[in-house]
Amino acid sequence: MKLTVVKIGGNVIDNPTLCSQFLSDFAQIAGPKILVHGGGKIATQIAEKLGIETVMVEGRRITDQSMLNVVTMVYGGLVNKNLVAQLQKFGTNAIGLTGADGGVILSKKRPVKEIDYGFVGDIERVDAGQIAGMISQGLTPVFAPLTYDLDGNMLNTNADTQAQAVATAMSQEFEVNLVYCFEKKGVLSNPDDDDSVIPQLQPEAYAAYKASGAINKGMIPKLDNAFKALGEGVKQVTICHAKEVLAAVSEGNAGTKLTI
Template sequence: MSKSLYIVKIGGNVIDNPDACARFLSDFASLDGLKILVHGGGKVATQIAARLQIETEMVEGRRITDKPMLDVVTMVYGGLVNKNLVAQLQALKCNAIGLTGADGGIIRSVKRPVKTVDYGFVGDIEEVNEKQIAALLGSNLIPVIAPLTYSDEGLLLNTNADTIASATAVAMGREYDVTLVYCFEKKGVLSDPENDDSVISSLTPESYESYKSTGVIYKGMIPKLDGAFAALHDGVKRVSICHADDLLLSAKSAAGTTITL
């Protein structure tokens, strides 16, 4: 039987709230067994960019990463956010190690080709080095991964944290029983966006199609769920989506939305 491994993604909205983030980290630290944390960026990058008088350009909800913005996200995601998460986890006796995709060459990508939109320094993942990540886990380390990857040319590239989480889950799924948990500021996938308690407790491909066709599930939730189903198809054992406060309950299937094939 393979070893169990949790891959937990924490969203930027939670990171932006110090109290919520501290509660989440305390729960993450107490989660038993092998684990990896993947974090989003939050609003700090946009705030720092504004103070540096760098404009943030968005197209269809995605940030355009020109060179000045790449430097900002490298500083904020790879430095400020990542290292503060690591230091807080260390204080909780959780042996965290902060990584971008470049560190140990764990996540290699290619700069996204320009089609209709030039996204700039954005990386599409080519390869996750599961052996190197397994070696870190084997050294009793808990990887904390920032949403940055690297290319063969030595470029750092901005990469969506949900995508990093699912690609890492799929790669590690070859050797481990992987549970992928997306933690964010809602209690799960909601059937009524106005009602925080309208959590859909279980989603299958059939019910997902039905919710999409009736418009119940829409917008930003769609790429997240598409990624979740793709991860299950590619060997991840279990995917769930829950509130950052419910990580430990979700691990026992007692909260959030569980996604199954």
């Protein structure tokens, strides 16, 4: 059976009009599906109002106990439950989850090396059976970027990685299409031309684009991660704009499809 796993980033969460349109489109995707969401700027804004300083190292949030409370509130409560309530309005029987709920994504607190990231989780195990059980009850899991450990802690977790881990685990039982929605229409052959979307990308062509410099910077870890998911059983990875999720998934005429 097919399963669509869609990841949306903070740029969608932060834009109510785009977010509402996205959720309406997501609700129309046929068959079993899962949504994984990022955090958005609201955690930083609320932390600031609460007098908690945000410290980022290489784009990652340092998560001390105070910041953990903020992201648990904002990602697991405010953002997640509002996405669920809106999806219910659009007729999708969503269930909001963190990794702790049903014990579905167990992590380990990241060991302190040069940097102490604090309460940040590295995923150890995804319980695909439990998630499949929810899907078989007609539910659509909506994951906040939070997991847990066995010491009773919630852990802040990267949403891209969480989407990949969930998609990979679910590929034991489903034909998974993992869809990363971001602010571009897809992988571009010319970074300066937003319309230069590459419709299909395979490892050989990816290597050539990298060698020519056409694909560079932040796209490289994203695509390395995506090809890793394909190598571990995910059937297809699609990279598209949040506005075009339905065209990319249901009609297959938008975004970039990665295959191996």
